[in-house]
Amino acid sequence: MVASEKDFENAVHQVKLLKEDPGNDAKLKLYALYKQATEGPCNVPKPRVFDFLGRAKWDAWTALGSLPKETARQNYVDFVSSLRPSLTSSSGEGPAAHRSLPESEDVVVTSKDSITVITLNRPAKKNAITYQMYQDITLALKAASKDNSTITVFTGNGNYYSSGNDLSNFSNRSGSLQQMYAESALTLRNFVDSFIDFPKPLVALVNGPAVGIAVTVLGLFDAVYASDRATFHTPFSSLGITPEGCSSYTFPKIMGPAKAAEMLIFGKKITAREACAQGLVTEVFPHNTFQKEAWARLTAYAKNPPKAMRIGKQLLRSFGKETLHAVNAEECRVLQERWLSEECVNAIQTFFSKKGKL
Numbered sequence: 084m085v086a087s088e089k090d091f092e093n094a095v096h097q098v099k100l101l102k103e104d105p106g107n108d109a110k111l112k113l114y115a116l117y118k119q120a121t122e123g124p125c126n127v128p129k130p131r132v133f134d135f136l137g138r139a140k141w142d143a144w145t146a147l148g149s150l151p152k153e154t155a156r157q158n159y160v161d162f163v164s165s166l167r168p169s170l171t172s173s174s175g176e177g178p179a180a181h182r183s184l185p186e187s188e189d190v191v192v193t194s195k196d197s198i199t200v201i202t203l204n205r206p207a208k209k210n211a212i213t214y215q216m217y218q219d220i221t222l223a224l225k226a227a228s229k230d231n232s233t234i235t236v237f238t239g240n241g242n243y244y245s246s247g248n249d250l251s252n253f254s255n256r257s258g259s260l261q262q263m264y265a266e267s268a269l270t271l272r273n274f275v276d277s278f279i280d281f282p283k284p285l286v287a288l289v290n291g292p293a294v295g296i297a298v299t300v301l302g303l304f305d306a307v308y309a310s311d312r313a314t315f316h317t318p319f320s321s322l323g324i325t326p327e328g329c330s331s332y333t334f335p336k337i338m339g340p341a342k343a344a345e346m347l348i349f350g351k352k353i354t355a356r357e358a359c360a361q362g363l364v365t366e367v368f369p370h371n372t373f374q375k376e377a378w379a380r381l382t383a384y385a386k387n388p389p390k391a392m393r394i395g396k397q398l399l400r401s402f403g404k405e406t407l408h409a410v411n412a413e414e415c416r417v418l419q420e421r422w423l424s425e426e427c428v429n430a431i432q433t434f435f436s437k438k439g440k441l
């Protein structure tokens with residue numbers, strides 16, 4: 084269900100009627116979504132340095148990147164409803180994730196034409212996945228598995244699909260290293276499990292380069308549509324780490340052991356067309372028609388009888404499921420050890436000293 088103009092106007096009106104101050108963060112978010120929904124991406128100059136409020140508003144609006152107006156309108160309506168649960172949208176039931184997802188700006192969930200869309204929304208950081216985002220995505224997939232959508236889509240906002248794991252994930256948390264790595268391994272395991280167990284067709288729209296875990300989990304999707312600007316890169320060895328996302332099992336199955344080793348052990352970056360030839364990508368579209376063509380395809384597929392698609396997917400998946408869970412557990416166990424290694428610690432330090440880009 085997409086928010087109509089009327090839903091949006093109602094939500095704007097409801098904000099004016101709020102009796103309690105929702106707080107500065109909420110007000111900034113409302114401001115940014117309102118501007119994005121009514122004017123599109125921010126293209127006004129950044130306010131001067133002492134205009135603190137103006138700059139905070141500008142930052143919030145700019146952070147929405149190229150989020151489409153319709154999505155911003157929907158997010159505004161959803162956010163207003165979450166501020167006051169008693170204020171419900173006039174269009175009836177909202178998107179599924181709205182019912183169980185924590186508020187998150189970095190992972191945006193929307194619903195349209197029986198399709199739930201999960202968008203990685205950190206364009207300024209190339210959609211790198213933070214610790215919180217792993218948890219939000221896991222929740223979003225759980226919610227989508229229960230909502231009334233037919234297909235679930237995963238994509239990225241901006242010019243990257245995702246640069247993979249946020250390399251600062253291990254530097255901005257508290258507790259002992261052992262505890263942090265154990266928690267991270269568990270979070271990763273739950274994240275990948277939610278892809279393994281996802282019961283409906285899951286489609287990736289790879290709008291630009293994909294790195295690391297954003298590539299590996301693609302082996303667990305049912306279809307992967309890519310822009311011809313997308314690339315696929317798993318530089319694990321140069322980061323001192325090892326493959327995850329079940330790729331140590333799915334990649335050799337999909338592309339054969341030799342091509343899998345080239346990517347997962349030697350870190351060869353491949354183009355969308357190469358990934359398609361190797362079976363990781365379903366189809367490649369020219370970048371300037373990518374959204375239009377991929378969405379036309381998805382909208383048509385979403386009209387298929389949902390139960391048949393769901394049961395079909397489960398048949399395709401069910402026989403390998405136990406193996407996938409075992410592979411996931413083993414990959415996470417090995418990674419937990421690798422994170423403590425000198426090779427890994429040095430590689431992350433090199434990245435943040437700006438000497439070690441891919």
Ligand SMILES: CCCCCC/C=C/C(=O)SCCNC(=O)CCNC(=O)[C@H](O)C(C)(C)COP(=O)(O)OP(=O)(O)OC[C@H]1O[C@@H](n2cnc3c(N)ncnc32)[C@H](O)[C@@H]1OP(=O)(O)O
Pocket residue numbers: 207208209211212214217246247248249250251252267268270271294295296297318319322327434439440441
């Ligand atoms: C719970 C833990 C689970 C762990 C699971 C294991 C997962 C493993 C992986 O995913 S391994 C892959 C990790 N990713 C990378 O190594 C990519 C690192 N990034 C880069 O090499 C480059 O940023 C780039 C090639 C993706 C893009 O280069 P460029 O176009 O020149 O842009 P910038 O480098 O200027 O990037 C803009 C801005 O984003 C920050 N950023 C980009 N990617 C990451 C990242 N993965 N982690 C943290 N930050 C990232 C970059 O630092 C810049 O920030 P700044 O503007 O300087 O503040």
